[in-house]
Structure formats: structure tokens, C-alpha cells
Amino acid sequence: MESALPTRLIERPDPRTLLGTKVWRAHEQAQIKAEPTGFAALDRVLPGGGWPLGAVSEVLHARPGVGELSLALPLLARLTQAQRPIAFVAPPMLPYAPRLVGAGVKLSHVLVVEPAQAQDRLWCSEQLLRAAAGAVLLWIDKADTQWLRRLQLAAEENEGCVLVYRPDRFAAESTPSALRLRMWREQGAPQVQVLKCRGMTPKPLDLGDDADALSAPQRRAA
């Protein structure tokens, strides 16, 4: 009887033959569905190669004008051209239509919602995600873990993208988001740092050529 235990342990089958690909091993990269950001250097360091689908991503930035919205524009353009609706929830200023058109976003699929209270912002985002929004861009200061989880669940339902814009003083806080980016500008050039990404260890990032695309326009007009 005593020898039976170790034998059984040795003969235990490989879990993957039982459960297929559903088992994730820590040394492998997880399967992540993602949508390319449109910036090659950024895509290279993100698991899945872009914005995670059906998950919450946070973009932390200290002030407007660091290229935080330009980072999302290629995604928005692709989604709207594929007839998927997108929404801006509580943007701090007007999302400027000529710039959106210039980036290739189809305005007929864009919706702007301006709820005053934080609770309403989260509620609106959740409603839109459940109604199969392609992407929801949400500006909010404080978001508790419980609400971020709710957004996460709503995003999973229809594989929507959630981009939460928050001040970068929350960079040290831990959140359940799948991806956390920090953006700032140094000597005129935009910088992106991956603080956290689900599926792999964050790697340092050099934007290289993408920096020009993000920092449009060049101060010196041609």
C-alpha cells in the first residue's frame, strides 16, 4: 500500500493531454487576443502584439498633450472602418473631429458621452461594452478595484477594448487591469513605459520611429 502513492504520482499524466491548451505554464507566454496598436515598436513589447481584447488597459499620464489619444487613434480608425461603434466617455475636452477624420476614424461610429459623476461614467462604459462597443475610452481619476473588475467582465462579453485614462500619480497603485502604460514627453519626444502587462514581464521600450508618429505635428512646419 505504501508504495502505491509514489507510483501514482509518477504515472500522473501530463495535464495538457487531459485539458488541451487550457493549461498555462509559467515559462510559456499566455495566449492573448490583441489588436495591433499601429505602432510597431510598442506592438513588439506587448503580449499578443497590441491592445488586449476583452480587457481593461490603463494609460497613465500627468497632463494632456503627451500623445495619449494619438496612441489609440490607429485602433479607433481600424474599429470604426470595420463598422464597430466606439465611445469616448467623459473626455476632459472635445475630441476634435477634424483630427479624428484625419486619422481615418469614421465619425458616424463614434459616440461621446459626458456623464458628470464618476459612478455614471463607469456605468455608461459598462452599458456600452455590454452592447458590443468596439472600444471605450474612459477618463476617470479614481476607480476602485471592484469597478475595474466589472468593466473587465463587460469587456470580455463582446471582446471590446477598454482604455482608461488616469493621472499618473496612480502609477504605484495596483489594479486588476491587463495592461498599464505610462506616457510622458521628454525634450519634445513622447515616451511610453509598460508598467504591467498580463502574460509577460514588462520590457523596456524605445519608440524609435513611432515617436514621430505619436508626436505629430513637428513643431517646424514644412
Add this chain to the structure above:
Amino acid sequence: MLWLCLHLPMLPLSALGASQPDAVVVDQRGSQRWLITPTADFKAGTALARALSLTPDLKVLVRRPAAEWTALESLAYWIYRFGQPVTAEIQDLAEPGRSPRALLWVEIGHSLALFGGLKALRDLLCGELLTLGHAAQVGIAPTRAGAALLACAVPCDSMPVREAQDGAASAPTSLRSDTATRPRAGHFEPIHDTVELKRTLARLPLSLLHWPGERLHALDGVGLRTLGDLFALPRDAFAKRFGVQAQLALDRLLGLASEPCDTLVPPETFRRRFELSAEIEEVERLQFPLKRLCTELQAYLRARDRGLRGVTLTVSHAGARQTRLHAQFVDPHRDAQRIFDALRERLERDGLPLPARELLLIAEDFDEASVPQSDLFDARAGQAQAWAAAIERIRGRLGDDKLWVPMAVADHRPEHAMRRAPLPEAIDEAASLVTQPRPSLLMTEPWAMPPPVLPPDAAFERIESGWWDGGDVHRDYTVLDINGGRAWVYREIGSGQWYLHGWFS
């Protein structure tokens, strides 16, 4: 012709919006008052005094014929989708102890193939009737009068009836007199030809006929018990003794005489008034009647094959004061749940200033319905509906002006180059005149700022436009780094004042 007839014995109660099981509706003639809707303990026709002596906590409501007719009419618009012509009637003898008969007919002979046979049609119809909150007995026969009689003859199995012992209820013979001869199911087997109809009707008791009590008494006195006994009488003698009208009624029953009727067609606009049985203060308690109105509106939309764009709910309070709520929909639809959600969100947001007495639901704004056709491979139609529904929920909670679509406008002035397009509006992709870089976030109002230190190679874009409409601008725009953010600033030509106008986010 094949007529389907619905007999609605509980219509007087449901028309008043009462849902309690112990509520009864009474009719009055002189000093006599009697129940016209049955309860678990009493059958219709029991004198009110007797019912109250046995069950003192009975909730007594007074009959409102106008409400009954409105309710029947809205049911007629619903049943319109099953066939036409549609006709309805409330037969009221106004005799003590007799209940009015609310009857609704629809000719289904031509719709059988569409709905996949008689049984499928009847099951669908009965199922929808239940969701509308009405109980009915069904009769199907080649004549209107025959179908009505069959519908009334259907036994109410679910209602054990306590026999009225006193003589005040003057229905000559008990309705339950020959239960044994009737089929136990909730309906008779449909009858397709007049020969079979005559055979079935011949077995029914005379008391089923909605004739004056005097005449029924006389027939009972002669010893006639069933309709068969009547059919066997010589025509001339019967007409001479009981009147030509009685003979005509018998002929119509059997299809020997024509049955003229006024047909009902749904009107161009939907207006439904609903008087509440008591004043209601809490929004929650309005949900039940409101839900019902929305279901009726959905039935109306289906019958007319229309989609709803906008709906108005008027809540009346004491002293002729009113609260109006309007809901506009993103796409035309006919979903009762969406109509209900939109109105409820608005009611919950604004609350009721005063107790509500009456609801009036008006729908006049119609369009072709964009009803999703079921497609095995494309889920997009359903998603578009879900999106529109989400927009309506948000708009109901936040207000109409909090939701908009940014739209490019062909104008050189930055603040006029976009506008907020309210929903629902056809958004066209206007060509933008902009060739120079533009910020992604624009401030609603430019901020005045102190003159910045300009780099030596600063380039300006001059915008001078708008002299024709009073919004004249003369500005030199440039791009500037402010505190690590890239900003769009301008200097007003003339005053030299600097402004911050947007960010290259």
C-alpha cells in the same frame, strides 16, 4: 369563413388595472348590485350583499364600461395581426344578475396557412394573450354567433364556483347544469362546417343564449332545455311566439342569415388612456400599468407593421396638472421592453411631482421598422439593436444633451470645424478643409494665457475667416511645448493676447 372568438370574462376587472385575486367588479341597476366577474368563491351574478356577508374583505370595484371598451379595442388591434376582419362587441343586457359579455372576433380562415395550421395559430394566440395579461375562452366556428356561443360555453375549470343559493340571481338555470356533456379541455374542438355546428350547438343549454331573462324564463317554462329543442320547433310558430328577432338570432347562429358587423381597423396613431384605480405616488407602482401599455403598443406596431421613433407618456395629476415625458429612439423598433425601459428611466430620473391619476401613452412618430431578420451567420443586426438600446438607457439616465456624435464641418475656424450632432441623426462624413495638423483635444473655450517664450524657428498658421456671420476671427496659431505637453496656442491679431486652444494628445 372561419371565425375565432375570444370571450373575456375577466375584462371588467383587468380593464381597471386591478390584479388582486380578491377584487371583484360590480354592476348596479336601481338598488341591486351584483358581481360581474367571478372569484374563487363566487360566480358572476352573485348579489353583492351575499358575497360581502360571506367574505367581508372583498375588494369591490365599480364597473367602468368606457375602460372596458378601450381595453377591448386595444386587444382588437393586437389580434389584427392574426387575420381580418376583426370585430368586437360588449353584449350588455343590464339585467340584475347577468354579466356583460366581452367578445372579440377575428376571421382566421385565410391565415391558417401563414401560421402553420389551426392548432399552431390558436396556441400562439393564447400564449400572446397571456403575456398581455388577459384570460379568455376560445371558440372557433363558421359563424360569428356560433363561435361566440362556443367560447362562452367553455367551462372555467380553474374556477370552482359556489352555487348561488338565493333567488336574487335570476339566471334561470345554472351554468354548470350539464358539465358532464362538455369536453373537459379549455376549449371546444374547432368546428368547420354548419352541419357539425348545429349538432354541437344542439347539446348546449338554453341559458347560454345572451337573451333577456324574461324570454329565457318563458322558454324554460315551456320545457325547452337545450338549443336542440329550439331548432326542432317550427319556424313560423317560434317567430310568432318569441319574436322575429329571436328567430333571426337562431338563424345567424347556424349560418342561415347574414351577420353584418362593424370591423375594427387600427387607427393611424396610437393613443391609450389608462385610468389608475387609485392615486399612485411611487414610480415603482406605475411599472405594472406602464408595462401593460407598452405591450399593447407593441401589439399595435406589429399589427400595423410599423417601427416606433418616439413616444410620449403623459401622467395626469389632481387639478388638471400633467407631467409629460418624451422618449426618442435611435432606430425605429417595436420592442415593448425598450419602450418600457426608456420611459421608466425617465420616470425614475425625474420622479413624480404629484400622485398620478391617469396615464396616457401617445405614439405618433412612426417609420419603417428595422426589425432584425434572423440570420444564421451575421450577428451584427442584433448588435446594432443592443447598441441603440444602450444609448437609450444612457440617455434616459443622463439627459438628451449628454450624448452626441462629433461631426466635422467644412469651416476654417477651429471652433466651427466640428459640431455636436445629437442622436439620432444621419451622420454624413463631411469633407474637412483642414490640411495643417490639428490637436486631438480642443478646449471648449480658449484660455487666455501670458505671452509665451517662442522658439526662434516658430512657424505660424494664420486663420482669418468668418466676417459674414459675426464670428470673425483673426488669429496666428502655433504649436508650443507647455510643461511637457504639446499645445495649440494662438495670438489674436490686433489685441496681441495669447490663448491656449487645444492639446496634441
